[in-house]
Amino acid sequence: MTQLQTTHPEPAFGDDVVLLTVPADGGYLGVLRTATAGLAARLHFALDEIEDLRIAVDEACAMLLAIATRGAELECRFAVTDDALTVEVTVSTVRGARLPSESSFAWKVLTALTTSASAEANGRHATIRLLTRRTEI
Numbered sequence: 001m002t003q004l005q006t007t008h009p010e011p012a013f014g015d016d017v018v019l020l021t022v023p024a025d026g027g028y029l030g031v032l033r034t035a036t037a038g039l040a041a042r043l044h045f046a047l048d049e050i051e052d053l054r055i056a057v058d059e060a061c062a063m064l065l066a067i068a069t070r071g072a073e074l075e076c077r078f079a080v081t082d083d084a085l086t087v088e089v090t091v092s093t094v095r096g097a098r099l100p101s102e103s104s105f106a107w108k109v110l111t112a113l114t115t116s117a118s119a120e121a122n123g124r125h126a127t128i129r130l131l132t133r134r135t136e137i
Helices: 026-042 047-065 105-113
Strands: 003-007 016-023 073-080 084-092 116-121 125-133
Touching: 016 026, 026 047, 026 073, 026 084, 047 073, 047 084, 047 105, 047 125, 105 116, 105 125
Parallel strands: none
Antiparallel strands: 003 016, 016 073, 073 084, 084 125, 116 125
């Protein structure tokens, strides 16, 4: 089941949060790529920045799908601020699962396409966070 929920946190933070949950299956990654592009367009990101972010989200999800439990869901949290989009993707993982090392090609892609990328895995869940700031024109 795909769920879409938009929340508006305290006005002091000045951002919107969109939560999207899809099955941890490659066939649903298009939904996350489309949501990413739509939110980045809302922030007036350049077309190149939007495409870079779509690719980064796809790569992050592929990393998580490789270690996801059977029947898991990808939980994707988009935080929209005035000049940045943070994408946080989480999945339940198989026992002993580890994300690729920061020296891997996958991480090189993430760090090249975003402002910053980080990850954590606690043995039950893994999360990848991507932050992209809009380039000032």
